[in-house]
Amino acid sequence: MFFHWLEKNPFYFALMISVVISFAGLLEIVPNFAQAARPLSTEKPKTVLELAGKNLYVKDNCIACHSQMIRPFKSETDRYGKYSLSGEYAYDRPFLWGSKRTGPDLHRVGNYRTTDWHENHMRDPKAMVPGSIMPAYKHMFTNVADIESAYAEAVTVKNAFFTPYGPEFKRTRAAWEAHRPKVIADAKKIADDMKDEDVKKAVANGEVPEIVAMIAYLNSLK
Amino acid sequence: MDIQNIQGYGMFFLTIFLTVILYWYILYLYRSEKKGERDFEKYGRIALDDNIDSPLVEDKIASERDNTKEQNK
Amino acid sequence: MQSNAALEYDYTVAKLFTYVTILFGFLGMLVGTILALQLAFPELNYLIGEYGTFSRLRPIHTNTVIFGFTVSGVFATWYYFAQRVLKVSMAESRFLMIMGKVHFWVYFIGALIATITLVFGISAGKEYAQYEWWVDIVIVIIWIMWGVNIFGMIGIRREKALYVSIWYYLACFLGIAMLYLFNNMSIPTYFATEGLGSIHHSVSMYSGTNDALVQWWYGHNAVAFGFTVPIVGMIYYFLPKESGQAIYSYKLSLLSFWGLMFVYLWAGSHHLLWSTVPDWMQTMGSAFSIVLILPSWGSAINMLLTMKGEWNQLAENPLIKFMVIASTFYMLSTIEGPIQAIKSVNAIAHFTDWIPGHVHDGVLGWVVFMIMASLFHMTPRMFKREIYSKKLMGIQFWMQTTAVVLYFTSMWIAGITQGMMWRAVDEYGNLVYSFIDTVTVLHPYYVIRGVSGVLYTAGFILFAFNIYKTITAGRKLTEEPQFRTPMA
Ligand code: HEM
Numbered sequence: 001m002f003f004h005w006l007e008k009n010p011f012y013f014a015l016m017i018s019v020v021i022s023f024a025g026l027l028e029i030v031p032n033f034a035q036a037a038r039p040l041s042t043e044k045p046k047t048v049l050e051l052a053g054k055n056l057y058v059k060d061n062c063i064a065c066h067s068q069m070i071r072p073f074k075s076e077t078d079r080y081g082k083y084s085l086s087g088e089y090a091y092d093r094p095f096l097w098g099s100k101r102t103g104p105d106l107h108r109v110g111n112y113r114t115t116d117w118h119e120n121h122m123r124d125p126k127a128m129v130p131g132s133i134m135p136a137y138k139h140m141f142t143n144v145a146d147i148e149s150a151y152a153e154a155v156t157v158k159n160a161f162f163t164p165y166g167p168e169f170k171r172t173r174a175a176w177e178a179h180r181p182k183v184i185a186d187a188k189k190i191a192d193d194m195k196d197e198d199v200k201k202a203v204a205n206g207e208v209p210e211i212v213a214m215i216a217y218l219n220s221l222k
Numbered sequence: 223m224d225i226q227n228i229q230g231y232g233m234f235f236l237t238i239f240l241t242v243i244l245y246w247y248i249l250y251l252y253r254s255e256k257k258g259e260r261d262f263e264k265y266g267r268i269a270l271d272d273n274i275d276s277p278l279v280e281d282k283i284a285s286e287r288d289n290t291k292e293q294n295k
Numbered sequence: 296m297q298s299n300a301a302l303e304y305d306y307t308v309a310k311l312f313t314y315v316t317i318l319f320g321f322l323g324m325l326v327g328t329i330l331a332l333q334l335a336f337p338e339l340n341y342l343i344g345e346y347g348t349f350s351r352l353r354p355i356h357t358n359t360v361i362f363g364f365t366v367s368g369v370f371a372t373w374y375y376f377a378q379r380v381l382k383v384s385m386a387e388s389r390f391l392m393i394m395g396k397v398h399f400w401v402y403f404i405g406a407l408i409a410t411i412t413l414v415f416g417i418s419a420g421k422e423y424a425q426y427e428w429w430v431d432i433v434i435v436i437i438w439i440m441w442g443v444n445i446f447g448m449i450g451i452r453r454e455k456a457l458y459v460s461i462w463y464y465l466a467c468f469l470g471i472a473m474l475y476l477f478n479n480m481s482i483p484t485y486f487a488t489e490g491l492g493s494i495h496h497s498v499s500m501y502s503g504t505n506d507a508l509v510q511w512w513y514g515h516n517a518v519a520f521g522f523t524v525p526i527v528g529m530i531y532y533f534l535p536k537e538s539g540q541a542i543y544s545y546k547l548s549l550l551s552f553w554g555l556m557f558v559y560l561w562a563g564s565h566h567l568l569w570s571t572v573p574d575w576m577q578t579m580g581s582a583f584s585i586v587l588i589l590p591s592w593g594s595a596i597n598m599l600l601t602m603k604g605e606w607n608q609l610a611e612n613p614l615i616k617f618m619v620i621a622s623t624f625y626m627l628s629t630i631e632g633p634i635q636a637i638k639s640v641n642a643i644a645h646f647t648d649w650i651p652g653h654v655h656d657g658v659l660g661w662v663v664f665m666i667m668a669s670l671f672h673m674t675p676r677m678f679k680r681e682i683y684s685k686k687l688m689g690i691q692f693w694m695q696t697t698a699v700v701l702y703f704t705s706m707w708i709a710g711i712t713q714g715m716m717w718r719a720v721d722e723y724g725n726l727v728y729s730f731i732d733t734v735t736v737l738h739p740y741y742v743i744r745g746v747s748g749v750l751y752t753a754g755f756i757l758f759a760f761n762i763y764k765t766i767t768a769g770r771k772l773t774e775e776p777q778f779r780t781p782m783a
Binding site: 007008010013014017018020021022023025055058059060061062063064065067069071072073074075076078079084085086088089090091092093094095096097098099100101102103104126129130131132133134135136137139143146148149150151152153155156157159160161171172173176 | 333334337340341344345348349350351353354416417418419420421422446449450455456457462465466469470473477482484485487488489490491492493496498499501502503504506507510512516553556557559560566567569570571572642645646647650651717718719720724725726730731734735
């Protein structure tokens with residue numbers, strides 16, 4: 001008898017378990033893959049500075065308290081703006097939807113908060129919003145952001161997944177050195193809207209403090 | 223036929239298929255016990271008599287010996 | 296294989312894993328308690344500079360309790376009971392013995408290094424899959440070593456029939472292997488370029504909605520194959536053995552096994568209701584989550600019925616009490632989960648504190664209770680000593696049960712309050728509350744949860760103390776107890 005035989009043969013038994021449990025994944029995820037990966041036509045990949053900010057969002061794990069997924073309810077669209085569409089996430093690696101809203105959704109925070117506001121808020125949330133339980137991220141004002149890894153990431157996704165970055169994105173160190181001034185220029189635009197003198201000085205010296213990349217990323221969430 | 227349809231049909235028939243197998247399995251479990259072919263509840267003893275010298279419910283070494291005997295026949 | 300009379304089961308590896316189960320359990324719960332208190336009192340975020348914020352600590356909590364505590368508990372119990380139900384001693388195979396020890400040390404050192412990477416924020420960003428690519432590789436190696444032991448032990452067994460607990464552990468092994476591999480697929484950017492940037496950094500092979508689907512297919516089933524399947528396997532061995540009663544219906548245990556295998560994997564998309572994944576998948580997620588009640592309750596009822604006619608043991612033996620309340624909490628959380636997966640309920644519950652509430656009545660009431668009960672059962676047999684104190688065990692039981700109840704009741708209320716306030720509108724259809732209103736209102740509940748964390752962790756320290764005293768000062772036993780664990 002089939003079942004009797006199965007129970008007595010650990011190898012085929014293990015195989016049977018694997019078949020039963022992979023069934024759902026195969027049917028659910030695989031067929032839809034190409035379609036779900038399609039970006040909206042208006043969607044642009046993030047700049048290197050914004051990517052560096054995204055990596056800080058991951059490093060300091062803002063996802064622990066913030067979502068980036070506006071659900072199609074009136075109460076949410078009133079609060080956060082238009083509900084989220086699949087195509088908006090097509091360049092997000094990893095996805096950062098989150099699963100807990102200890103703080104508000106951030107998917108469109110770039111529409112209603114400014115560089116200046118973020119600067120004050122990240123340094124001391126309570127000063128901006130009394131009663132806030134968000135931690136202050138003072139260390140972001142002194143730590144230096146890893147923009148080189150962000151560039152490496154852009155090149156990798158361009159080569160591996162055809163993310164539309166321009167022809168100047170190449171695997172070589174020389175290409176990175178050539179691109180670096182552009183990142184600093186982007187950083188300077190943010191720093192100009194900030195008040196912190198040390199941050200301004202660092203950017204003038206060709207360094208990007210974490211807070212600048214973080215704000216660039218938050219501003220890009222629209 | 224687009225991908226959604228294929229997924230839908232695939233889902234439907236595979237679920238039916240696995241449900242049939244599951245019910246077949248239930249039938250098998252209870253029928254073979256009723257007919258006296260197998261006793262499943264005796265396996266429950268494995269957890270209770272688990273000293274290294276406790277009696278085995280089904281002896282692997284002995285049954286392999288029997289198998290080779292059969293093949294040599 | 297010769298069968299000589301002096302042959303005994305060899306618990307060397309089981310003992311090692313027992314120690315680290317307790318160590319990681321304590322650390323994980325300590326961090327959990329700190330997290331809980333940080334939400335109530337945000338000043339606690341700055342104890343150790345940038346490394347001590349809530350957001351940095353949270354992955355340390357989740358990964359330590361999952362991959363540290365629970366997984367080593369699974370390993371410890373495996374190295375203990377597998378020998379016994381397969382009727383073969385680890386001492387009979389030098390290869391498996393050495394492999395077991397290597398498995399332990401690689402695991403232990405690997406776990407410490409992995410934790411350090413999280414402290415420094417080296418993270419791939421996906422929940423319960425934060426470890427960066429090279430840590431993933433170490434984890435895969437550790438997992439394969441366990442697989443070698445599983446299949447090795449099965450290969451040299453004397454008992455031909457595989458006891459149902461072995462089925463569950465086998466499924467845990469296969470399930471986690473498959474999920475972990477697929478979810479963590481990523482490209483290290485350092486090697487994809489001419490050595491640009493950090494060597495740790497990698498980028499996920501999936502993007503956006505696909506990444507979300509793969510992640511929750513993983514995330515949900517990591518719960519299934521880490522917190523449910525092996526723990527059910529555990530109770531199917533330890534409850535009958537402790538009570539001296541065979542499983543109520545062995546057939547039902549086999550049926551629920553296949554039921555769980557088939558249904559669980561479909562339910563993952565209930566984490567993504569109302570998001571941008573296709574509608575039919577959301578509906579499948581909801582529907583299968585409800586079907587999931589059947590195999591889950593099948594197992595739970597089977598456990599409770601095993602005690603049929605023997606309920607007096609519940610009063611006499613604290614270990615039975617632990618296991619019975621564990622199955623009760625299992626029933627509670629497997630009915631609560633499907634309720635949260637109903638789309639209209641999910642609209643309120645998702646993103647709120649009700650979700651951690653649900654998680655913790657499962658893990659604190661079911662997973663931790665079962666693992667502690669198993670270790671209590673194993674220790675006297677591994678060390679040939681009586682449990683140090685029955686009284687302490689009773690105190691621990693009530694402390695921790697109270698803590699679980701405090702945890703989930705406070706989070707239920709907090710979650711539903713928050714969910715309702717987010718959507719509350721006045722007569723003109725305008726939102727009534729600003730976001731910060733919905734944060735400050737939760738303060739009392741966060742305080743209650745903090746208290747519950749302190750209570751639960753204190754109970755766990757009692758547990759660790761009791762085990763320690765058992766090993767060092769428990770009355771010596773002359774022979775191995777048959778069923779009921781002796782305690783002073
Ligand atoms: C003393 C005991 C514990 C306390 C006080 C505690 C506290 C916490 C807190 C405060 C969070 C974050 C919730 C949030 O973001 O709002 C959390 C998350 C979590 N904990 Fe615990 N925890 C404890 C024990 C455990 C144990 C033993 C496990 C597993 C075996 C566990 C598994 C988890 C998981 C999986 C999450 C993530 C939940 C989610 O993403 O929704 N916890 N815990």
